Amino acid sequence: MIVVMKIGASQEELNNVTQAAEELGFSSHVIEGKERNVVGLVGIAGQRDKMNVIGQLAGVENIVPISKPYKLASREVKPEPSIIDVCGVKFGGENIPVIAGPCSVENEEGVIKTAEFIKAAGAQMLRGGAFKPRTSPYSFQGLEEDGLKILAKAREATGLPIVTEVTNPRYVDMVYKYADMFQVGARNVQNFALLSELGKTDKPVLLKRGMSTTIEEYLNATEYILSEGNKNVILCERGLRTFETATRNTLDISAVPVIKEKSHLPIIIDPSHAAGHWQYVGPLSKAAVAIGADGLIIEVHPEPEKAWSDGAQSLTPTQFLKLMGSMRSIALAIGRTI
Amino acid sequence: MIVVMKIGASQEELNNVTQAAEELGFSSHVIEGKERNVVGLVGIAGQRDKMNVIGQLAGVENIVPISKPYKLASREVKPEPSIIDVCGVKFGGENIPVIAGPCSVENEEGVIKTAEFIKAAGAQMLRGGAFKPRTSPYSFQGLEEDGLKILAKAREATGLPIVTEVTNPRYVDMVYKYADMFQVGARNVQNFALLSELGKTDKPVLLKRGMSTTIEEYLNATEYILSEGNKNVILCERGLRTFETATRNTLDISAVPVIKEKSHLPIIIDPSHAAGHWQYVGPLSKAAVAIGADGLIIEVHPEPEKAWSDGAQSLTPTQFLKLMGSMRSIALAIGRTI
Amino acid sequence: MIVVMKIGASQEELNNVTQAAEELGFSSHVIEGKERNVVGLVGIAGQRDKMNVIGQLAGVENIVPISKPYKLASREVKPEPSIIDVCGVKFGGENIPVIAGPCSVENEEGVIKTAEFIKAAGAQMLRGGAFKPRTSPYSFQGLEEDGLKILAKAREATGLPIVTEVTNPRYVDMVYKYADMFQVGARNVQNFALLSELGKTDKPVLLKRGMSTTIEEYLNATEYILSEGNKNVILCERGLRTFETATRNTLDISAVPVIKEKSHLPIIIDPSHAAGHWQYVGPLSKAAVAIGADGLIIEVHPEPEKAWSDGAQSLTPTQFLKLMGSMRSIALAIGRTI
Amino acid sequence: MIVVMKIGASQEELNNVTQAAEELGFSSHVIEGKERNVVGLVGIAGQRDKMNVIGQLAGVENIVPISKPYKLASREVKPEPSIIDVCGVKFGGENIPVIAGPCSVENEEGVIKTAEFIKAAGAQMLRGGAFKPRTSPYSFQGLEEDGLKILAKAREATGLPIVTEVTNPRYVDMVYKYADMFQVGARNVQNFALLSELGKTDKPVLLKRGMSTTIEEYLNATEYILSEGNKNVILCERGLRTFETATRNTLDISAVPVIKEKSHLPIIIDPSHAAGHWQYVGPLSKAAVAIGADGLIIEVHPEPEKAWSDGAQSLTPTQFLKLMGSMRSIALAIGRTI
Structure with missing residues (x-):
């Protein structure tokens, strides 16, 4: 000091x-x-x-102050990059896994159909929300355990590991039974009670950055998980809150090189929540690959215009397939694979 | 639409x-x-x-969109202002109650001494944290239930009702046993699992605005409490995150007239967390009274330079006493009392 | 370092x-x-x-870095507060002058009528824009020199000194002929070419803070004027750009105690541009007096609903008169006058 | 409406x-x-x-409001993309020109050496500041006309067209004599007096986005140039001011697809000012190419550790050469050239 x-x-x-x-x-x-x-x-x-x-x-x-407040997440403690393995899908290495799926789980048929499609297009994990933290209590809040069961069926049908959000320390055990990776949403990035609880489990955690969380605070938040013993944390940049309203949030794409310099943890990009409009999701995804992100999580819905949430930012299966092709070319150009 | x-x-x-x-x-x-x-x-x-x-x-x-997403918090549904009664202390009327006390509960003697002092100075409620959501897991996290017991003793000793933070849905029952009003901190303003749980209790909730929560989102968050049946919500502006670093946060003092226009709920000001430096707490408190806030919550510590958290923004008892005098003059000038 | x-x-x-x-x-x-x-x-x-x-x-x-980049504006160089005298109106002392008038100068009769009214209500200076920097080139850009002449006539009629905006180094000489104080708008706070030019004149400058200017940058900007020899600079906080849209800008009222600690220059508040809606102007003005601002600049228009610019945030003469009364009571409570 | x-x-x-x-x-x-x-x-x-x-x-x-305030910059008025030709270098087409050079012009030998180097590496234009708008008046302010003469010599030596900043309407004529394209810096994006003056010239204008300018305001600012008759405007995103301090500014890379949707004007990226640290410049440049930017402007200095300004964000010639190679591979992957 x-x-x-x-x-x-x-x-x-x-x-x-x-x-x-x-x-x-x-x-x-x-x-x-x-x-x-x-x-x-x-x-x-x-x-x-x-x-x-x-x-x-x-x-x-x-x-x-001179010393950094975070330790376990730091490159100074662990210089080599961490590779996080989620049922065989590896984040942080040469390959760039793509996670895809609907914002919220709505019905079995739709989720399985989507899962099959995204797998065919090259996605390696399935996403889908069963607990939805919505700004208004009058919006759809998710199917809860029924949603988790549907996700498990989609995994059975396709073999894709699943990631799904947990919002309440009370439900960690329940979500643990179904999920291959926990997701903590942007609003809960400093819900330390939840993070500590997840730190005591042995499943990976996808921790999204909050919309006004500095990178230092974000790495501090991972310490709540890491210091409890769970070393499998994947970071995810999904946009900051700024004055600009043309996009839902302002994707802080610089967070990728900054976090890679300061931390050994893998960092992926969520272009869908940043953009808020489907037409910007493709461009942002391509930028994410080029800048060196360790993965992407993209919203795909068979019929976005009928989605119960976030339809405006979801890609159709056809758009997703095309985007996977473009991303693969860029990955190739930088010596990685998708 | x-x-x-x-x-x-x-x-x-x-x-x-x-x-x-x-x-x-x-x-x-x-x-x-x-x-x-x-x-x-x-x-x-x-x-x-x-x-x-x-x-x-x-x-x-x-x-x-044309219609507002919140209903129960809206003036359109309830035009007259709500007066929230916390064990006889009324927020939202002519009187402007001041809540004071240390950031975190450290020991019985200190808390009781502080409580007696602030009561003598005219404060009507005691604040103190037993569960502390800290940016780093390596910072002091609070005394938990032992802290709640100390607060209860301070209430016994002084008669001041107490408000204290709850951070985990699991601990709502425990905090309920001791507190007269729950506090939800800025980081948990969209912890909907916690808000819903508090909506099912019959004790008032002091819900702090998040540092990047719009007023519309903030009023939506109150709906999670109100729609579960608990009508006793007090709002609290405590500063926004901006680019300015001279203060810890940027106090959005305009939120007072804006919220008073849109909602019937009382709105108080937390000048301590906004300022981050004790020397700005007094000026901000005076502005809060002048603009029409329905109360204040101010950090006071007998020896700020020995506080375990937030010492830099805490007033000494003497500074607090002097500030109460200044605020009373301004309250008088606008036809209210403190 | x-x-x-x-x-x-x-x-x-x-x-x-x-x-x-x-x-x-x-x-x-x-x-x-x-x-x-x-x-x-x-x-x-x-x-x-x-x-x-x-x-x-x-x-x-x-x-x-350890040393501050600004010098002449600093309390470290000049510990006692500066009192800036504009034709007898003193900013920075016990009295709190109020500057009032329309956003833009529209016609002689209206400006003189407004000037007479605000003088009767207790305002000590007249404001009015002849050069208007508007977001769109298709909006009204001001009457230019004709507007300056109207302001001069209003001064003759009432004795009120006038402050008006200059936006172009080319027009400094022209504005100098009519104005008693130059105003530099928020968009030009780092228009260093303009600031240097004003630093070479001998008339006071009202320099508005930009909507995303830190206080350190703001004080640096004053150095462009001060270091050219003109010591008569008055600062003005008028709201920051944040994500909140309920107000036009977010008034950073904390800037008053922060700037008073760091600088000897007087700091006034512009509640009108911060609020963007007339109904919030009164509350913000009262807060400004209570927190210790050295003056206010308030938009008043005889018929706001017919104003060519900023009508939504202008007070009617009657609203202004009432507000002056409220502000006087608060000034009295803190030992100052208006 | x-x-x-x-x-x-x-x-x-x-x-x-x-x-x-x-x-x-x-x-x-x-x-x-x-x-x-x-x-x-x-x-x-x-x-x-x-x-x-x-x-x-x-x-x-x-x-x-329903209608957009800008017209001439809009796709609705001109659906096909504009290609802006600067002495044969075309912005807005398949090729992605790279502009490179030092932040400020320091001496003839250094500038010519840099110009030769960047040309050999594939850059198509030379940048360099002769008028430097610096936060503090005590920082180096540029060589002014002497700097312009040096740039002209570097053009003679290499054939690279030059772009340089103009900050004062008074100097438009002087800069016109030397520059092939005017640059307007972020702080002057709403210096409407300057923009109007440039709109009356026949040379292209590189207009940087301000650090807190919305895209709508930015396109409005271009109207000040376009509506005076000068149709040759190139836009440039260079980072927003946010709360994050790990980078100098937060590059709003989404601005590329958003502006391409709303406007026909070309949009390039300045990764250097956004990053503020040379090690992030490469990753951001690659992202810029992948997302579809129409060009880049990158700071290169023969000895960054001796630069008079912005040394921390400048690439060495060797780093620049390597980056050009990486960008070319990505351009190829998306069907464009550099």
Whole structure:
């Protein structure tokens, strides 16, 4: 931690800072500047709570933390990239798996039909929501356990592993019985009670970034899972909330290289929720492959105009098939496969 | 719902829209414009899911919803303001109650001492966190049930009702035993599983606005509580996430008049989390009273420089006492009391 | 400047940093931490350009500047508050002047009538736009010099000093002939060519904050005026761009105490552009007085429903008169006058 | 325009709206809804100023504009894409031109050396700043006309057309003498005085999007150029201001498909200013090609660690050469060339 003193802070104020720091267990090093002094404090990392109080002492302008608050997600702790295996589908390696399926599970026939189609087109996992966190309580909330059963049948029919959202710590056990990977939605990225619970399970977790979560907070959120023992976390960028309304969210595609630099965890892209309009999903998917994403999760619905949720951003099976072809060409150009 | 057609959309595309709308149960009214046509659809409100699909039909530029997605929170349903009574403390009337106390419950002696002090200064409720949702799992997470017991003792000692945060649907019953009002933090504003559970209880809920929640989404979130039967919801603005870093968050003080226009629910201000620095808490509190907030929730700690969390934004008892005086003068100037 | 080295950076990388720093004229102080090293560099402030390059050396995690980039606007250079005098109207003292008038100058009769009315209500300056920077070139762009002449006549009729916007360095001379204070709009806050030109004049400048300008950038922008010799700058917060659409912009009312802490320059509030809807202008104005703003600039139009621009956010004369009364009570409560 | 009436608005209020609309020259069509009425107004587009006043009438909830405020930039006016020719370099066609060069012009030898290098690597235009709008007046402001002369010499030496920034309407004539394309920086995107002046010239304009400019405002800004007669405008996305600080700005890569849908103008990407760190420039450039951008503008400096500005985000010639190869493979994969 660096303590920046105010211009004109007194020697006594400086002494108070070094003394307080030493009481908190830090050793301190004063650097005399031309305008002002700064004090470097050396000690145990991660004690931000107690460290912050130094910022309030008289004569202190501000404090600057040096060590990162996350550990297990960091490249500094684990330099080589993690490859997360979900029933044989590997995220984080040369291959770029595509997860596809409807926003919400509506009926058995539709889900199985979709699953068969996306498998034929080259998708490696099936997505579908049985618990839907909707902005309004009057919108469709999902089929719950019946939805999970339908997903399990689609897996049986196609062999595709399934990923589905869990929104309540109470339902972790129930979802565990059916899912191959848990999904935590953007609104729950800092639902720490839920994350800790998932950290105690042995199934992978797809943790979506919140729409106003910084990358540092996002990696901190993964620590709630990792520190409980579950090392199988896949990250997913799905768009930030900004002032721009032409898209549902603003896809922060830079998050891919930034996260790859800071963390060993795989990072995939959800172009559907970012775009909010089907016609932008294809372009964003191609950009995701080119920038080095470790996977994609794309909404596909046999009849988007009849979908119970998110129809506007779902691709038809035909559009999806065509997109898979385009993405494959780009993957090839960068030396990867889809 | 208004359907805006593209310039140059064909008659057939227009017919498809009106036909699809009628199949969905709407009656349609075409308005022929100079550049393009628009179609007004009349029908049952709140069917946004199914309505959205019309936006995808060929020739449609975009769609504009007319009815608000929230009902029970709306002034249109209940024009007169709601007064929420928490063990005799009334939010939403002429009086402006101040809730005060430490960020987190640390020990019995400190909490009781703080409670006695803030009561003497004129605060009407005690706040204190026993479950702390912290960005990092390595930060202090709260004393949990032991913390709740300390709060209950402070209530016994002072008679001040207590408000404390609940973060997990599993702990609603436990917190219910001790608290007079539940608090839902900003990160959980769209934790719908938690909100629904609180909607089934009979104790008031202080629901904080998320740092990137629009006012419309915020009022929708209250519907998860209200629609389960619990009508006692108090809103709380505590700052938005913006690019500005001089303050921890950007207090959206306009939310007070906006919410008062759209909703009958009381709205209070949390200046401490917005400011992030104690020296801005006083000015923001005074602005909150002047703009018409129905209450405040302010962090006070006997020794902020030793607080386990949020010390930087906590007032000392002396600062709080002085602020209460300033706020009282302003309340008087606008015909209210504190 | 503090240089944070990567965990595991080599001794050679550390040496390269200290050597490069010394070549750039800094003296360097290495602090050995438990996880990583940091290097404090002491030297001439304000050389950010050249300093940044150190951030790119191998083994460097990031760099942290210590000195502030602005000087003349800073409290560190001038601790006591500046009082800016505009033809006898003083901003920055105990009195809180109110500037009022229409968004744009439309015709002589209307402007003079408005000026007389606002003067009677207690406003101390007249505002009105003759050059209007409008989002679309097809919107009304202002009466230009004819508008300035009308403003001058209104000054003659009432004695109120006038403030009006200048948008083009070419027109600084023309506006100078008529105005008592230049206004620079939010879109031009970083139009440095314009600011430098105004810095060479001897009339005060009302510089509005941009809708996405940080406070640090804002104070930097004032340096373009101050460093040319013109010390008479008044700041004005008028709302940030955020995701919230219930108001036209999100008024960052915290900017008042933050700027008062960092700078000696007066800061006033424009509630009209922040709100975008007349019904929120009154509440925001009252909050502005309570928080300690040094003035207000409020749009008033004799018939808002016929205004050529910004009618939706203009107060009628009657609404303005009532608001002046409310603001006076609050000013009294905090020991100031309006 | 659609006028949404309040629930419970009276018949008299409705009549006032239709009457006011008719006085303003609109014909009105009332649609009776189940909860409330809406009124469709048909009339001349683009009269937003006068239309807004209807929003203030009693009983009106809000108003919804239907027609877009921009015309000449719109696909509705010109459906086929525009190809902008800058001395033989074509933007908007199958080929994707790359513009490269240093942030600021520092000396003749360096610029010519860089120009020769980037030409050899396949760049088709040279960039370099002679007028630098810097956040602080104490940062390097550019060599001004001397810088322009150096650029002209580099053009002579290499045949590469040059693009350079103009920041002041006063200097348009001077820059015109040297540049092949004007650049307007992000801070000046709504400097309408400057845009109008450029609209009167016959050289192409590269207009960068502001960091908090919506796409609608951005296209409106182009109208200031287009409506003066200059049809040669190239758009450039360079990152939005958000809360995320890991990158200098958040590249809104979705702007490419959105703008291509709404406008016929070419849109290129500036990955350097968005990233702010050289290591992210390559990934963003590849994403830009994959998503369909019509060009790139990339900062290249022979010795970034000695650059006078933006060194941290500049590529070395070797990094640039390698990136050109990667981009070419991706261009090939999507059927385009670089």
